[in-house]
Amino acid sequence: MRSTTSFKPVFALADVNSMYCSCERALRPDLRDTPIVVLSNNDGCVIAQTREIEALGIEMAQPWFEVEEQARALGVVAFSSNYELYANFSNRFAETLRQFTPFVEVYSIDECFLDLTGMRVDLEAYGRQIKETVLQWTTLPICVGIGHTKTLAKLANKVAKKQERFEGVCDFTSMSETELDRLFAGIAVDKVWGVGRRYAERLARLGVENVLRLKRASPKRVRDEFGVVLERTVKELNGEVWLDLQDGPPPSKQVMSSRSFGARVTTLPALQEAISFHAGNAAARMRKQQLYANAVHVFIQNSPFDQAPPFGPSMTVALPAPTDCTIKITEVALWLLKRMYKAGIYYQKAGVMLMELVPAEGQQVDLFGYASSIPKSKALMTTLDGINKKYGRGTARLASEGIKQSWTMRREMMSPNYTAWAGMPVVGSKLVP
DNA sequence: TCTGGGGTCCTAGGACCC
């Protein structure tokens, strides 16, 4: 963090418009004017859509099967989600932003905060320059919001997206208090970062329906009614900095791998494959962060949408010593599964969560030998991760994950050639088509 | 037939201890 003692803090939020759809369009420039949706795993729900789609009455998180027919009739093109592709574009996006300030926080796959405190520039013009550069270098369209706190920058970004007169860049810091208040009076309170549907309903009952009302609410009263988180939000709306730019993501406290099945699963062997897969997947992601797990949690469940009564057992077990070894974690997970499994259930989802994670540094070898094979295991895991990094995820894995994997998800509309694209040469962060 | 997959933080309440 830079020192902010002599300047009023300034944050910007750069956010890619319809990230997943924009990535798909990058591969298919011919779809520039075609409405696109991207579907969740299993092609279940709509999780991203281009602007035109809202006008068609298709909503976010709507099950695809409910709207597919109508959408196709309207010429909508659908894609299965392709996270490797999106992660690749996300990295290019963040790298481009680093040209403008070293103080960049990657907040999510399609959003970065920038600290612009103390910059002697016309902030709005700078925002436009950022927007244009990202478009040129990555083909991704973005909006930029600028404010004295992260919460305000978020809100400014929303305004930049929604109100066309701003043309994609909205700078609250250059607006007068009166101007801002007039703007805030016209924005629904649930557009504020940290105010979801529930809070919005409760706030509405107290007569707080727009952002201006929330900004003017008494922090103490908000704290008593809603807790410290929303109190902080109110203060941030008033320009008080409570959230700072984060250096890097804090280490995870838990790592979860879970997924719905492509079709219902009933047999133990199929569940064993799925749990093995999730154990291996979670362990690999945990190793990437150089963490060890102290506990393993496994769950299986049927579908809330099926007629059957809900069945969703879950169990957690503490490990005798922290480990990052896929083999040990898988063993434990399979043991838990065996204890929970009941025949005659149509399982819809299963998952593994690794918990109580601790840094890999300084792990003690326990007295009873559980961890005594650590050097061997470490070499094996390093090899495993190396192969999978080089040749793609899942190239090397435990046999218990199965070969056919009949339980895996559907991705019937995946964009082709994504690996070739991911390997595209980069010159000075610039994308070379 | 088909209904996402990750995470975090806070709070309240119970168990237990002194």
Added chain:
DNA sequence: TCTGGGGTCCTAGGACCC
């Protein structure tokens, strides 16, 4: 046996985020 307060730890649940 009854009474009370303070502290910690754990868990479940609810809210939020993308």
